Amino acid sequence: MSLGILSPAFDYRTQCEPVRARFDKLKGRPVALSVEGLGKVFRNPEGRETVALQGIDLVTHRREFLCVVGPSGCGKSTFVRILAGLETLSSGVVRVEGRPVSGPGADRGMVFQGYTLFPWLTVLRNVAFGLEEQGEPRRAAEREARQWLALIGLEAFAESYPHQLSGGMKQRVAIARALATRPRILLMDEPFSALDTQSRARMQAYLIEIWRKIDITIVFITHDLDEAVHLADRILVLSAHPGRVAELIEVPVPRPRSHDQMLGPEFRATRARLDALIHPPKEESEDEPVTPSLVTRMAPAGDEVE
Amino acid sequence: MTVEIRQDRVSASPPPCGEGFGVGVVPPGERAGRPATPTSGSSPQGGGETRAKRRSWVGVAKPLSPRRRVALTLLSFLLPVLVWSAFSYLPFLWHPLVEVSDPGDVAWMQPGMRLPKAAFAEEVAAAEAAKTAPPAGKPANPVYLPAPHEVAVAFWTSLTAQPTQRDAIRLPQSLWHSITIIFWGFALSSLVGVPLGILCGAQPTLARLTEPVIEFVRYMPAPAFGALMVAILGIYDGPKIAIIVIGTFFQQVLVIANTTRRVEPLLIEAALTLGARNLRLIRRVIVPAILPQLYRDQRILLGWAWTYLIVAELIGTSSGITFFITQQARYQHFENVYAAILIIGLVGSATDLALAWLGRRLFPYDRAEA
Numbered sequence: 001m002s003l004g005i006l007s008p009a010f011d012y013r014t015q016c017e018p019v020r021a022r023f024d025k026l027k028g029r030p031v032a033l034s035v036e037g038l039g040k041v042f043r044n045p046e047g048r049e050t051v052a053l054q055g056i057d058l059v060t061h062r063r064e065f066l067c068v069v070g071p072s073g074c075g076k077s078t079f080v081r082i083l084a085g086l087e088t089l090s091s092g093v094v095r096v097e098g099r100p101v102s103g104p105g106a107d108r109g110m111v112f113q114g115y116t117l118f119p120w121l122t123v124l125r126n127v128a129f130g131l132e133e134q135g136e137p138r139r140a141a142e143r144e145a146r147q148w149l150a151l152i153g154l155e156a157f158a159e160s161y162p163h164q165l166s167g168g169m170k171q172r173v174a175i176a177r178a179l180a181t182r183p184r185i186l187l188m189d190e191p192f193s194a195l196d197t198q199s200r201a202r203m204q205a206y207l208i209e210i211w212r213k214i215d216i217t218i219v220f221i222t223h224d225l226d227e228a229v230h231l232a233d234r235i236l237v238l239s240a241h242p243g244r245v246a247e248l249i250e251v252p253v254p255r256p257r258s259h260d261q262m263l264g265p266e267f268r269a270t271r272a273r274l275d276a277l278i279h280p281p282k283e284e285s286e287d288e289p290v291t292p293s294l295v296t297r298m299a300p301a302g303d304e305v306e
Numbered sequence: 307m308t309v310e311i312r313q314d315r316v317s318a319s320p321p322p323c324g325e326g327f328g329v330g331v332v333p334p335g336e337r338a339g340r341p342a343t344p345t346s347g348s349s350p351q352g353g354g355e356t357r358a359k360r361r362s363w364v365g366v367a368k369p370l371s372p373r374r375r376v377a378l379t380l381l382s383f384l385l386p387v388l389v390w391s392a393f394s395y396l397p398f399l400w401h402p403l404v405e406v407s408d409p410g411d412v413a414w415m416q417p418g419m420r421l422p423k424a425a426f427a428e429e430v431a432a433a434e435a436a437k438t439a440p441p442a443g444k445p446a447n448p449v450y451l452p453a454p455h456e457v458a459v460a461f462w463t464s465l466t467a468q469p470t471q472r473d474a475i476r477l478p479q480s481l482w483h484s485i486t487i488i489f490w491g492f493a494l495s496s497l498v499g500v501p502l503g504i505l506c507g508a509q510p511t512l513a514r515l516t517e518p519v520i521e522f523v524r525y526m527p528a529p530a531f532g533a534l535m536v537a538i539l540g541i542y543d544g545p546k547i548a549i550i551v552i553g554t555f556f557q558q559v560l561v562i563a564n565t566t567r568r569v570e571p572l573l574i575e576a577a578l579t580l581g582a583r584n585l586r587l588i589r590r591v592i593v594p595a596i597l598p599q600l601y602r603d604q605r606i607l608l609g610w611a612w613t614y615l616i617v618a619e620l621i622g623t624s625s626g627i628t629f630f631i632t633q634q635a636r637y638q639h640f641e642n643v644y645a646a647i648l649i650i651g652l653v654g655s656a657t658d659l660a661l662a663w664l665g666r667r668l669f670p671y672d673r674a675e676a
Contacts, residue, residue: 086575104578116576119671120594129590130580161671174576181580 012269015252023250026233029061030097032217033083033185038092040078040243051242052078056092058236058245062184065211065218067228070238070246071278076221077113079243080189083219084110096184106134109178113190115170117162123173124149124158130181148176151213152206168199172206179214188220192227200224201259204231208257225274229267230257237277246277387454394453397445405446410439420446452641460641461648475630477642481649484615484626487543491550491618492611496604499558504600506559507566508592517563520556528553528614532621541622549621553614554607561603569595598672601665605658612654 015023040053052075060066068076081087083094085104094101096108104110109130117126127148131141149155152172162170171191178186192200204227211218222228228235232251239246252266261267370378393399404426409415412429426443433440452460464477506513528549535545535552569592577591593600619628627646634642
């Protein structure tokens with residue numbers, strides 16, 4: 001898809017009245033997460049330094065849904081891991097509701113790309129894990145966990161073990177587990193990328209449903225640009241080598257969102273802008289067309305498949 | 307195959323409207339004259355056809371059917387027994403000695419004596435020349451290779467019969483003594499080795515502080531500490547337990563530390579984001595995560611403990627099953643020696659099978675082969 005195909009009339013920065021009102025309201029809310037001058041330098045054993053992230057500034061407000069996209073290797077996973085406190089930062093500061101972050105903490109929940117449910121615990125006890133770690137007695141934690149399972153519609157699986165669940169169900173439980181400790185921010189690192197297209201669409205719907213019901217700010221990493229436009233209020237686009245903020249896009253697609261909007265002008269314009277940022281038209285080396293002359297013909301003549 | 311396809315094409319299909327890429331229509335001469343060989347056609351299918359006929363015996367292993375498994379398991383025991391039986395019961399196989407049944411007039415021979423075939427033949431020839439009664443005998447194996455039935459009888463009697471002499475060592479008591487030595491040795495080793503291994507696996511600083519020296523000591527053979535242990539702990543069970551501890555402990559720390567290091571890091575990170583820290587993290591996440599593998603490690607280490615047993619029991623006063631074995635070997639009761647060795651094997655395998663069964667019950671969520 002390129003910009004030329006689209007009607008040039010629609011600019012992704014154009015916001016219809018409800019969308020603009022929504023953004024105004026959102027920006028009026030208190031700041032949930034602020035990142036100032038965040039940088040990350042990796043040093044390999046030979047002492048060579050790689051700059052993964054450089055000078056990232058970001059402010060998100062309470063109950064915002066922020067997606068982070070970028071070309072592969074731009075450090076979006078590193079970024080979210082720093083927010084989670086699983087990785088140290090080299091420079092800058094991350095604040096959650098004004099308090100600087102050092103190390104993992106209960107104010108930030110995390111859902112990982114892989115399945116991270118504890119296989120030796122039942123679904124219920126997985127969800128109760130964080131509550132127990134916060135010092136709640138087991139009974140109370142399980143009672144509360146049951147309510148979270150009800151929220152994600154998996155009460156029936158409370159006593160099942162994770163290996164008995166489908167991939168989508170596992171990630172739903174992982175979301176419930178991360179939310180159970182009542183974090184301020186939910187960090188999600190490509191949580192649906194292991195799922196097939198259908199379950200992914202369902203999971204997106206579940207996530208939006210949960211987000212609407214709960215006071216939570218979501219930072220969602222994805223490499224799926226449609227997913228980003230479909231879910232996000234704003235999209236943080238990172239550029240690679242080093243990872244920097246390319247643009248912070250306010251998605252003009254009105255809410256509530258549906259998959260039908262994918263054909264609408266707002267969606268397509270935003271998507272086109274993301275494409276332009278992430279796949280600059282100059283670098284064509286990777287999507288080079290396959291030239292037929294390279295392959296020696298080995299099938300008999302007349303046995304054509306096309 | 308290739309030829310048939312081309313004939314079909316030539317006879318049935320209409321002439322091509324556009325020319326193909328490079329390989330044109332096959333000339334009729336080639337079609338009629340040459341048989342289809344893998345190299346004649348330009349299609350790789352010809353080669354694939356002949357290759358498909360060769361079955362590969364090696365590939366991604368698929369589980370065998372239950373009946374086949376049982377049959378093969380039985381066969382794996384039966385085959386060595388069959389070989390052993392053949393060597394024991396078929397006189398033309400090996401049998402390098404002659405067992406004297408009647409010494410005749412040869413003064414130095416006694417019934418039951420085994421001597422080389424050549425020596426026996428010499429005596430027979432000498433007796434015939436001297437017109438004295440020749441000795442009689444039948445082909446026999448050396449005394450250290452008793453026949454299966456002799457071992458079976460020895461196995462049964464050593465377990466059930468009352469001792470003929472009052473001070474004779476009986477197999478069940480010896481075995482029980484050995485088992486208690488193993489138990490205490492392994493328990494003491496695990497008491498320190500398992501927690502230390504887990505801590506080393508979970509904490510790199512601690513690992514670097516302890517593992518190099520453990521790695522160093524591991525290369526010292528445990529029996530080398532025998533004399534030292536006797537000097538420190540006396541001559542009875544103390545040094546034997548100590549040898550088992552020395553033989554097991556150092557391996558145990560390293561093996562379990564390695565197992566702990568292989569915990570899925572995402573599980574630990576997930577637990578960290580949920581607020582688990584330090585000892586609680588170890589107790590609630592790391593230990594449960596490695597428990598199935600730790601259990602398997604312990605099963606393997608227990609097997610090693612058994613191999614140290616024999617040496618351990620020779621230290622100080624000989625005791626346990628080793629004393630039984632050495633004593634019986636001294637009396638040349640090799641069938642009892644085999645019976646005792648078999649019993650060690652049986653006890654070891656039975657423990658292992660029981661532990662494997664228990665493991666499957668304990669860790670229903672662990673789907674790796676137990």
